[in-house]
Amino acid sequence: MIKLKAPIILPAMAKLDWEDYYSGAAMAGTIAVIGESAIKSDTELMHDGNGKVSNAPLLSRMVQCFRKFDIGYGDIVLQANADDIALGTPEYALKHCNVKTLEIKFRQAAKGIQHVASVGSYEEAVWLRQNGYLVEPDPLDERVKKQYFEDAGFYFTQYGRLPMWNEEILSEKIHGYRSMGAENIFFKMAGYRVEDIRRVLSIASENHVALVTFDGAGGGTGHNPCKMMNEWSYPTIELEKIVFEAMRELNKKGKWPPAIAMAGGIATEDVICKVLTLGAPYVKLTAIGRGAVAAAMSSKESAK
Numbered sequence: 001m002i003k004l005k006a007p008i009i010l011p012a013m014a015k016l017d018w019e020d021y022y023s024g025a026a027m028a029g030t031i032a033v034i035g036e037s038a039i040k041s042d043t044e045l046m047h048d049g050n051g052k053v054s055n056a057p058l059l060s061r062m063v064q065c066f067r068k069f070d071i072g073y074g075d076i077v078l079q080a081n082a083d084d085i086a087l088g089t090p091e092y093a094l095k096h097c098n099v100k101t102l103e104i105k106f107r108q109a110a111k112g113i114q115h116v117a118s119v120g121s122y123e124e125a126v127w128l129r130q131n132g133y134l135v136e137p138d139p140l141d142e143r144v145k146k147q148y149f150e151d152a153g154f155y156f157t158q159y160g161r162l163p164m165w166n167e168e169i170l171s172e173k174i175h176g177y178r179s180m181g182a183e184n185i186f187f188k189m190a191g192y193r194v195e196d197i198r199r200v201l202s203i204a205s206e207n208h209v210a211l212v213t214f215d216g217a218g219g220g221t222g223h224n225p226c227k228m229m230n231e232w233s234y235p236t237i238e239l240e241k242i243v244f245e246a247m248r249e250l251n252k253k254g255k256w257p258p259a260i261a262m263a264g265g266i267a268t269e270d271v272i273c274k275v276l277t278l279g280a281p282y283v284k285l286t287a288i289g290r291g292a293v294a295a296a297m298s299s300k301e302s303a304k
Helices: 018-028 057-067 082-087 089-096 122-130 142-149 167-179 194-206 226-231 236-252 269-279 290-302
Strands: 008-013 031-034 053-055 075-080 101-105 116-118 134-136 157-159 184-190 211-215 259-263 283-287
Touching (some): 008 018, 008 211, 018 057, 018 075, 018 290, 031 057, 053 089, 057 075, 057 089, 075 082, 089 101, 089 167, 122 142, 167 184, 167 194, 184 194, 194 236, 211 283, 236 259, 236 283
Parallel strands (some): 031 075, 101 184, 211 259, 259 283
Antiparallel strands (some): 134 157
C-alpha cells in the first residue's frame, strides 16, 4: 500500500531534469517512475561474469533524489523493460539502491514494438555491446570493425529486446522480485489490441499487481516515423473506455482488481477530474508526464 497526497503519478523519465522531477514528486507526496534502461546512461556501469549488472551508482543517485525529500507519501519506482530484466537491473536495484517498487513495461512507449535507435559511433556501439545490449552488426566482430573503418557505408543500430513473456514467466518474475523485497509491483501498458489489454489486466489480477498504467500518448519517443508517433495507439479517452469495460468484466467475475492509472495528454485540473470521474471506480490515478517535466525544466532555468 502506497499512501498519496494527490491522485497523481509522474510516469517514466530518466533524461532531462530528472533530479527535480523525482524530488518534486517526493515533496508533493506522490509517485515518480525512473525510466526504462536508465543504467544505459551510467558511465560507471559494470557487469559480472554472468552478464548481470554489478555496479550502477546512477540508480542510487536517482533514488536518493526522492528519498531525501520523502515525507512518508508516494514512492520512487524503477521501470524495467525486457533489456533491464535480461541484465538483472531490478535485482540490483532491490539489493543495492533502496528500491521498493518495480514497474514492468510491456514494449516501447505507446507502440507495439521494441526500442530501435542508430548508434552515433563505433566506440558507443562497442560500449553498448559489452554492456549486454543488442547491436547490429556486431562491433566486436573484427570483420565488421575493418569494414566500418574502411567506410563501407553502414552504421550500427541498437535493438531493444522484445518482452517474450507469458503468464507463467511473469508470475515467476513477480514472485522472485517479491522474495527479494519488492513491496509493490506495477505494470506499464499501452493501447494494443483489446485482447491484449484484457490479458494483461487478468495477469495483473492473478498476481495482485498494485497498479497498471495505460498510456494513450500518440507514440511516445522520437525513434520512430512521425506517422507512427502521431497515429498509433488509441486516444486516451477511447483507451480509458476500453480499460473501464475490461475492469468491469473482471469485477463481474469476482477477480481481484488492480488500480488503474491513465496517461496521455493529461496536464490540467479539469482534465484530471474528468479522467478520474469517467474511470471511477477503477481509475485511481492520472499520469502527468510532459507537464511535470516542463515544470521541472522551467524552474531549473528560472533558478539560474
